[in-house]
Amino acid sequence: MRRFVADLHVHTLLSPCAAVEMTPRNIVWHAARHGIDIVAITDHNAGDNVPAALAAAKGTDVTVLPGMEVETKEEVHLVALFEKPRQLFAWEKVVAAHRSGRMNDTDRLGAQFVVDEEDNLVAVKEEMLLTSLTLSLNEVCDQVNALGGLVIASHVDRPAYSVLSQLGFIPPGLALAAVEVSRRTPRAEAAKRFPAIGGLPVVTASDAHTIEDFLSGPKMAFNLEAPTLAEIRQAINNENARGVVL
Amino acid sequence: MTVNDLVGTLPLTVVAGQDRLAAEVTGGYVSDLLSNVMGFAAPGSVWVTMQGHQNIVAVASLAGLAAVIVAGGAVPEPETAAKAETEGIVLLTTPLSSFELVGQLYRSGVKGQ
Ligand SMILES: [Zn+2]
Ligand SMILES: [Zn+2]
Numbered sequence: 001m002r003r004f005v006a007d008l009h010v011h012t013l014l015s016p017c018a019a020v021e022m023t024p025r026n027i028v029w030h031a032a033r034h035g036i037d038i039v040a041i042t043d044h045n046a047g048d049n050v051p052a053a054l055a056a057a058k059g060t061d062v063t064v065l066p067g068m069e070v071e072t073k074e075e076v077h078l079v080a081l082f083e084k085p086r087q088l089f090a091w092e093k094v095v096a097a098h099r100s101g102r103m104n105d106t107d108r109l110g111a112q113f114v115v116d117e118e119d120n121l122v123a124v125k126e127e128m129l130l131t132s133l134t135l136s137l138n139e140v141c142d143q144v145n146a147l148g149g150l151v152i153a154s155h156v157d158r159p160a161y162s163v164l165s166q167l168g169f170i171p172p173g174l175a176l177a178a179v180e181v182s183r184r185t186p187r188a189e190a191a192k193r194f195p196a197i198g199g200l201p202v203v204t205a206s207d208a209h210t211i212e213d214f215l216s217g218p219k220m221a222f223n224l225e226a227p228t229l230a231e232i233r234q235a236i237n238n239e240n241a242r243g244v245v246l
Numbered sequence: 247m248t249v250n251d252l253v254g255t256l257p258l259t260v261v262a263g264q265d266r267l268a269a270e271v272t273g274g275y276v277s278d279l280l281s282n283v284m285g286f287a288a289p290g291s292v293w294v295t296m297q298g299h300q301n302i303v304a305v306a307s308l309a310g311l312a313a314v315i316v317a318g319g320a321v322p323e324p325e326t327a328a329k330a331e332t333e334g335i336v337l338l339t340t341p342l343s344s345f346e347l348v349g350q351l352y353r354s355g356v357k358g359q
Contacts, residue, residue, distance in 0.1 A: 074297055074299050075278075136299065136323060137299065138323075138325075164281055165279055165281050166278075166279060166280060166281075166297070167280045167281075167297070167299055167301040168280030168281045168283070168284050168301055168304075168305050169280075169301065169304070171299070171300060171301055
């Protein structure tokens, strides 16, 4: 068992609101240099830059987790994390079938770049990513879990796009593994400041859109046997001697 | 004015709470942020929203609202309708946009508080 530093919510330049410096290669390079062992790549409603991040991490000590920040039809942001790339690919198919049909407006919203592990431009994603899918909160949670993934409610301490701002409280029985607080809330104070969190585990992450965010933003430290999602799931729940390092 | 008066004059469909249409309407509120509704909607109001999630029922119940109107042709989730029925909340839908509906509500005498 050893300590792993994890950032479970990082955007690449595929997200229209992220800086172009957020290439998978650059994220992995900074992670390796700054002792960030686990990085989840979580772009808005898309996973196209995950393969490049996985390729960039090959041969390094950095583990990349395939992920996505999903926007439900209630305009709630959720971080979906997967163990295996094929689980994410299966999820991307579900997402593709539930898009708004609108195309991105690069001038107004920002560009959506797909790149390879050496920062070469592969494609410009045409679909508008910064908008809600037609899937409900419950549908996203159920389907991500059915694919073997895990769902964390994004930035519940923020006034926009959070399950608490949109829906007032967390619907009982929702298949959430945890809630996330942003840098504006110390993790230890989250449950007190936001009683609606109830007994759910609380995690924090950088939600980085720039390298500066990535390096300075909050992260988790877990005691794990290996840098896998299955281990993180146990650590979040304090199971089998896995846990969160305070 | 009662919910039934509104159902009789505006393009509203009753999805749940048919037996509660006699409830008195004392005001109106419009918001799609349920956290905001919980803080600011006055009891007895009709609430206009685009959200169809089942949490709207609990929020309406907590705030003591006369009815929830899901606007813009949005379809409440099946669990929402079922929950509204068991909790005794009047749930209505309308093809009108929130803006249009609120205009017509206002003209019918429903005011903000
Ligand atoms: Zn977000
Ligand atoms: Zn984000």
